[in-house]
Amino acid sequence: MPKKTKLVNSKGIRTDGRKIDELRPVKLEVGILSNADGSAYIEQGKNKILAAVYGPGEVHPRHLALPDRALLRCRYHMAPFSVQERKSPAPSRREVELSKVIREALQPAIFLERFPRTSIELFIEVLQADGGTRCAGVTVASLALADAGIPMRDLVVACAAGKADGHIVVDLNDIEDKEGEADVPVAYMPNFDAVSLLQMDGILTIEEFEQAISLALDGCRKIYALQKEALKAKYQAIKEEVEGAEEE
Amino acid sequence: MKDVLVMNETRQSGQFVVPGQKLGIIEEFIPNSGTFVENGVIRSKNVGYMLMDFANKKVSVYPAARNLNVPRVGSIIVGNTTGVQSSLAIIRIKKVGSKIISGYFTGVIHISDVSFRYTDSMFESFKLGDLVRAKVISDKNHTYHLSTKGEKLGVVLAYCSQCGNVLSLKGRGLRCEACGNVERRKIASDYGEGTL
Numbered sequence: 001m002p003k004k005t006k007l008v009n010s011k012g013i014r015t016d017g018r019k020i021d022e023l024r025p026v027k028l029e030v031g032i033l034s035n036a037d038g039s040a041y042i043e044q045g046k047n048k049i050l051a052a053v054y055g056p057g058e059v060h061p062r063h064l065a066l067p068d069r070a071l072l073r074c075r076y077h078m079a080p081f082s083v084q085e086r087k088s089p090a091p092s093r094r095e096v097e098l099s100k101v102i103r104e105a106l107q108p109a110i111f112l113e114r115f116p117r118t119s120i121e122l123f124i125e126v127l128q129a130d131g132g133t134r135c136a137g138v139t140v141a142s143l144a145l146a147d148a149g150i151p152m153r154d155l156v157v158a159c160a161a162g163k164a165d166g167h168i169v170v171d172l173n174d175i176e177d178k179e180g181e182a183d184v185p186v187a188y189m190p191n192f193d194a195v196s197l198l199q200m201d202g203i204l205t206i207e208e209f210e211q212a213i214s215l216a217l218d219g220c221r222k223i224y225a226l227q228k229e230a231l232k233a234k235y236q237a238i239k240e241e242v243e244g245a246e247e248e
Numbered sequence: 249m250k251d252v253l254v255m256n257e258t259r260q261s262g263q264f265v266v267p268g269q270k271l272g273i274i275e276e277f278i279p280n281s282g283t284f285v286e287n288g289v290i291r292s293k294n295v296g297y298m299l300m301d302f303a304n305k306k307v308s309v310y311p312a313a314r315n316l317n318v319p320r321v322g323s324i325i326v327g328n329t330t331g332v333q334s335s336l337a338i339i340r341i342k343k344v345g346s347k348i349i350s351g352y353f354t355g356v357i358h359i360s361d362v363s364f365r366y367t368d369s370m371f372e373s374f375k376l377g378d379l380v381r382a383k384v385i386s387d388k389n390h391t392y393h394l395s396t397k398g399e400k401l402g403v404v405l406a407y408c409s410q411c412g413n414v415l416s417l418k419g420r421g422l423r424c425e426a427c428g429n430v431e432r433r434k435i436a437s438d439y440g441e442g443t444l
Contacts, residue, residue, distance in 0.1 A: 147313055149316050235313075
């Protein structure tokens with residue numbers, strides 16, 4: 001592919017002014033939708049993603065219900081206005097795949113066996129996309145699940161690393177993803193030190209791959225701290241409100 | 249894992265915890281509600297507040313998020329009748345225990361589970377729209393099987409099949425104040441008292 005842009009300059013600064021091991025600014029908010037059972041919102045750089053959870057509820061069609069655990073359903077969807085050129089609102093091949101991949105990244109963290117014969121539905125709606133939406137999607141989705149009160153083994157965080165202009169960089173944006181040499185998204189359960197999603201697109205040597213993984217995991221740990229803060233922010237606010245009302 | 253032993257100074261009752269967060273180890277505490285154990289470490293499985301009960305050596309998490317309730321065998325539910333057939337009534341479960349659930353589950357009452365006595369007709373036990381209190385007796389066959397056997401179980405609120413007004417208790421049957429229509433149901437002992 002012909003290179004159009006210089007992704008990393010001689011000083012090691014990227015197109016959006018970040019260093020090679022620097023994340024985009026992340027803003028997380030929990031419980032922003034009142035009608036869903038649980039919800040969360042993330043802004044990671046220019047990415048804007050909403051996640052909502054319903055359930056556990058009845059499974060339709062009935063025959064899909066599992067006798068020993070809940071059915072986790074996940075829909076990753078990009079809004080038509082989420083990208084430069086209007087995207088058809090119908091689920092594309094890529095969205096179907098990402099739905100599966102995100103579901104499988106979250107599944108090991110949820111106590112599905114606690115709710116046999118029910119379904120937990122998860123909706124991830126990308127409002128604005130700028131690379132790394134599957135990772136940001138996993139990060140918000142686990143917050144939405146926690147907000148819905150669904151028992152979980154751990155929160156799941158995701159972050160990507162990759163190679164751009166020969167440098168191993170963390171948290172790729174859209175240009176780096178498209179024009180860079182490789183992209184490695186990683187989903188991680190920090191308390192168990194377990195990886196629940198690992199993909200690679202592009203070519204890396206073994207050393208580069210290991211370096212990318214360790215950068216991605218560092219990124220995950222940073223975002224995990226923000227996830228905890230976001231949950232705390234919501235419930236601390238509720239607690240204060242309740243205690244304030246009691247004093248009056 | 250490096251830090252299996254939790255540092256005592258950063259841990260206190262009432263502390264905010266998130267799923268996966270370490271609460272202690274099984275040598276210190278008996279894991280109680282809202283927790284789970286993996287590799288000897290007690291962790292929270294909910295967003296909530298940690299409670300350490302040193303007298304009973306128990307640790308639990310008081311959930312801050314929504315408290316989930318799913319019908320289980322033995323739970324008392326309240327729901328609407330959405331269909332009556334000659335031997336079955338279909339109930340849309342709206343409340344499990346004391347919690348109103350988001351969404352609903354579907355359950356069925358078979359004519360043999362309506363009451364301890366012989367049931368003549370399903371159509372005289374439940375009618376469309378009735379609010380019914382029942383007990384879950386089985387969750388096999390992809391449905392919740394319900395029973396209204398017992399004094400406290402049965403219809404808690406019913407509507408007149410002629411005019412749609414709320415029926416009130418009259419002897420052992422129900423009477424419509426608006427049109428004088430008299431109907432029968434499998435009535436719960438606290439019919440019309442509004443106690444769900």
